[in-house]
Amino acid sequence: MKLQRSKIDTLIFDMDGVITSEYIYWKAAALTVYELLYSHRYFGHQDLDKLWCRKNVSLIYDTVFCGGRTVTAVKHLGVNTNWDLAYLVFCVSTYLEPELTSFDLHHFEAVCMFIENIKIGPPALYTAAEGLAASASVVEIGYFKRTTGGLWKCLIECFQRWFHGDVEIKGLKLEEEPVLPLKEIEKTLRTLNQEGYILGVGTGRPKEEILFPLQMWGLDQYFDTKYCASYDEVSAAEKSLTPEQPLAKPHPFVFQKAAFGHLLSDEEIYYGKIPFQWPKKCLVIGDAPSDLLAARAGGFPFAAVLTGIEGKNARPYFEENQAELILNSMLELINNDN
Incomplete structure (x- = not known):
């Protein structure tokens, strides 16, 4: 044609x-996953140093998404938005290791391998991801549901803050x-x-x-x-x-x-x-x-x-x-x- x-x-x-x-969006998604997993405000135990995160965003991206390999795997499943990228990686990470403490490349390589072996796409993929996270955590029913659950609201909040910036950090959008x-x-x-x-x-x-x-x-x-x-x-x-x-x-x-x-x-x-x-x-x-x-x-x-x-x-x-x-x-x- x-x-x-x-x-x-x-x-x-x-x-x-x-x-x-799309690179800055992938960076924002990686920072979102990192904050949700490690910050005491969400599922972690750390007092997050946002300036350190912003300065080391490339390291966080390369670790959380295995140098882009995880992004490729997620896109192969037909996932479109980077909110969904962060959602899927978070859910699988929580399922594989509910009490994550160290920032360990081996853990995120396991997450990547898990995603690479998934055989279903959206929307069934999101239902399955919700089930994985819910099976590993004690939270109210529906908390991990995409678009309506508490996790989704926290995820959007984190992502938008990293992308747009706030009083502490410059938004990634300035690097578009x-x-x-x-x-x-x-x-x-x-x-x-x-x-x-x-x-x-x-x-x-x-x-x-x-x-x-x-x-x-x-x-x-x-x-x-x-x-x-x-x-x-x-x-x-x-x-x-x-x-x-x-x-x-x-x-x-x-x-x-x-x-x-x-x-x-x-x-x-x-x-x-x-x-x-x-x-x-x-x-x-x-x-x-x-x-x-x-x-x-x-x-x-x-x-x-x-x-x-x-x-x-x-x-x-x-x-x-x-x-x-x-x-x-x-x-x-x-x-x-x-």
């Missing part, structure tokens, strides 16, 4: 691993970088606009957190806000629709909302009122299995880019799952010959 204006008129971008680097040279990304988006494509966003990030880098880099001008959906829209739909399963990727809702939310209500999208032919005109661009699975579930053609955590090693997965386009990067959306 070649990108052709006669067949495709809208491009919906996942952001992390496509335009924005594009995944590719900014001038080349800008040129590609500008060219796609000039060629008549509508550009949108379908991301698991909260809206504020994706607007911050796009505005900082001057890229927001190329996206049509009517075609942008984030965690905020997904969360609002979950509250109003009360679906049996989460609407986060690999559910197609965020891409459907981005593409058709200006035309259809959340109820119409969720209950399948999207005309069959509409998704065929909209190309989803992503870097992860959860992006492909969500696009497939929504009937969208999918362009895989090899700028995620696995790089070119992700190509066999996208070939096996028949992505319509496989690109080295989003820069190849212009003048591509695939």
Whole structure:
């Protein structure tokens, strides 16, 4: 498949691993796991030195996520958000060693190996993770439940503090970088606009957190806000629709909302009122299995880019799952010959 204006008129971008680097999010997730496990405010026994943590964030990331190996394993399961990354690693860690005291690489290698051998994906994965943590801890029923339990609220609190910063520490968001040279990304988006494509966003990030880098880099001008959906829209739909399963990727809702939310209500999208032919005109661009699975579930053609955590090693997965386009990067959306 070649990108052709006669067949495709809208491009919906996942952001992390496509335009924005996800590395600082992984760092925030690692710090979140570290704080939940070791701070006396949560499940640990230490008086956490936040300045030391912030200074040694790379060490914490390399230890908690085994140099990125755990992140890769979690993404292979179809997990999309970095809140869920932290949630899954915390639950498995607690199951394997409920009274963790030392900051030990061997423990987190065991966590990684456990996750690498999991054979189920979301949403059943989250139910299983809740069960693992609950079996190893004496807490009230439902405490470890994703999205509604006490752990989830603490996890979000920790993550957002590390990402945004507070009176003690600078937020990691100040270190945000594009995944590719900014001038080349800008040129590609500008060219796609000039060629008549509508550009949108379908991301698991909260809206504020994706607007911050796009505005900082001057890229927001190329996206049509009517075609942008984030965690905020997904969360609002979950509250109003009360679906049996989460609407986060690999559910197609965020891409459907981005593409058709200006035309259809959340109820119409969720209950399948999207005309069959509409998704065929909209190309989803992503870097992860959860992006492909969500696009497939929504009937969208999918362009895989090899700028995620696995790089070119992700190509066999996208070939096996028949992505319509496989690109080295989003820069190849212009003048591509695939």
